Amino acid sequence: MFAYTIRRLLQAIPILLVASFIAFWLASVSFDPVATKFAGRNPPVPRQTILLERHRMHMDEGFFTQYFGWLKNIVLHADFGPSIESSTINVRTTLLHAVTVTARLVTAALVISVVLAVLTGVISAYKQYTWFDYAMTFIGFLFLAMPAFWIATLLKQGAINFNEAFPSLNRPNGSGFIPTIYDRSTLPPADFGGQMLDYFLHLVLPTISLSLINYAGLSRFQRSSMLEVLNSDYVRLARAKGLRPRTVMVRHALRTALIPMTTATSLTIAVTLGGAVITETVFQWRGMGDFLVNAINNGDRFGVQGWLLLAGFIVVLGNIVADLLYGVLDPRIRYA
């Protein structure tokens, strides 16, 4: 398995190289960050300032010089390049901080959506064509049809209405019980317990918002996968042997049904990262989504390139993890 992992990581390198070139080219043709930054200033910014800023952003170099210089800095120094917003901003530091924020959100959302999807998918498959199955099908399609920004805004307004209906629950700083912006309070409680509760409460709305988007598709997928396994010969044999239904479900059927789910879940990481852009904008979390929106609005080429490359790496990594999980879930799978 170790050799397999190393082989997969090495295979990812050309993929990431191609992705990096595409990201660099797209960002280069899309933005003139210096023009965007100084547009409309009255009085106009001195020409010397513009020239120095173009030099700082490497815009006075040829395209391939810029690309290979950027690549070299990433490989040798883990330097993602300068930010157009300010010379004090380090794209790498900001991006890595954004990753930790998004990782918290995405992990919580994925865990909740996968657990819920597996639970409801399994029960729906086991109790096919019952009221539970129909209800879960309806809920699944309902959430599938709802756009992410609408769910997020709806949840936010619902929380505000709840807070206004129960002002006695307001927090000591006067704000509503369920927070609607940021990943933590600007003026957090002093005690550790209060801080943990503060983190948790801030996680509620964005996690629900992201989870619902993923849950819908995953639950349908798990249901189909489970139904296929439940109708297979070896499960029929397990039942015929007199095993308890729970044992048949969990020890025999579920493990096999989870294999396609790992593929679906790893693909969901990419979708969740995309959904996080909207969720983080609505809830003002300073994660990767917010970073990308900010970078695009500011014409920050290196920021956008860094984001695309990092997102690509995360997706590739997610796929490798999914592949490795196959071996864990299905003993028949061995890696050469």
Next chain:
Amino acid sequence: MRTPKRLTGLVAIAAASLLVAGACSSKANNSGTTQQQNSFGYSECPSKPDTCNSGPRKQGGTIIAALGKKIQNFNIDASDGNLVESVEVMNAILPGAYTFLPSGKIAWNPDLFTEEPKVTNTSPQTVVYKIRPEAKWDDGTAINVDDFVYNWKLQDGHDKNILVAGTTGYDDITGVVGSDNGQTVTVTFKDPYSDWRGLFGSLYPAHIGAKAGDIKTDTGLEAAFKDMYKQPTWTGGAFKITAYDKATHVELVPNPAWYGRDKPTLDKIVYQFITDPKQQLPALQNKEINALNVQPSKDLYDGLKALNGVLYSITAGYSWEHIDLNTKNKWLADLALRTAIFDTISRQDIIDKTFKSYFPSAKPLGSHNFVSSANGYKDILSQVAPDQGNGKVDAAKKVLTDAGYTIVNGQLKDKTGANVGPLSFVHTGTVARAATSEVVVQELKQIGLTVTDKITDDLSTTLQTEAFDMILFGWGASPLLSPNADLWKTGGGNNFTQWGDASSDKLLADMTKELDLNKQIQMLNDQDVILTKAAVVMPITDKPNAMAVSDTYVNIRDNTAGSYFTYNTQSWGVKQS
């Protein structure tokens, strides 16, 4: 048991309806009619912009105000630090010579000076500042001539490695000299500079800069300039920055060494970065912030009206929308066609389609040099070109006919019989500008002119490369008047119409040297007559700005004149009940 399909469908409809109803729920309107754009508490602001929402304060309290951008550095003289939001934060930290009040008046700072700075000589122009002996930085160092010299040298443009946002005015100074133990500062200019009041508006401390390097040398100045990017651990204002999170907020507490007459009563001010303006209203509703200051929209207006316990105002700001014509275009080089185009377009129609729904008192703007709330505003358009911008199609057709144009089968033709147009109408694609474009395209059909809508996502390049025939964008104005010269003078850096006029240029050149404010205003209004008759730029209206604050606070009011709503943080406070 199988659930009947019909029941399943009904359940689906009911659930969806509940969700929609939840999303659309609103609270009772507490603040008047749909035409009202200022709530009770801010209703005096149109007539008393400098004193509305005044009141006695009680000691204590915290206010959380939203800012629309993150603060990336604290050097507001730098090209990448000169953002509105950075200035809003640093207003409470940096002492300055003059403040722009909400009314547009330029007020000298009586906390810093013993008397109003004076022009003591006009040739060469000499200005004298007398600093109060009480005015000190929080470490006890006196604010004196050293700070003036330091700020001059940083911004005079002599060192190209200092990426300053602008050098205008400072590059005209020939000397800054101190006397009376540095408390009297004498500034001399090589040429008359009429906007001298705009200089030294944000003083950085020289003695702090000297810690980064020898500020008498360029190397030291460069090091000091870079040092100014960092979070200040010092202050010369009413507040001091005590916490700063690059991603979320900055916190200020009162400066115990504050020397001003008005002492802060608040315990803390927090500026929270909420970069999506649509998220500021829900945050206000949820009491996660107490104040916001944004460009308004219909949704914002409706939302503010529905809130309890919030004061709001929507007022004409110091920026204005306008349509420019590129006189290098072979057709637009003709004055008759330009005149006819502007006569045909109705600015009221544009206002009705754009700002009217949330800013009922929006009016057509009649000046190219002053916003409607500015000192010196005169409706030049109504006096000089009453048909311009008023949808006078018949008058436009007469102008065209007299100039030899004809309209044949709905197509405008020039004197040679050739088709005129099509012309491009370029804008940045915002909702308001797209609506404006629709109006212009439709209305110009009446004179047989085809106009094609075109969106640019790089306005600056479009303007610089003249890649437009007609273009719609906005300018930010200021109580300082000399920047207007660059908008209209022949070859001016911000003159994108390619128009020029010798008489206009002379008036503008004289205006930038005129030290008497009233004469400056007269010169600009005279220049505006020439500009209006040339029909190269048509002002549409002032763009509105929205301010909202919880009604438990006093002395917080909008200020679009350039010092922004944080111009008087030392006076902010919790209302005394």
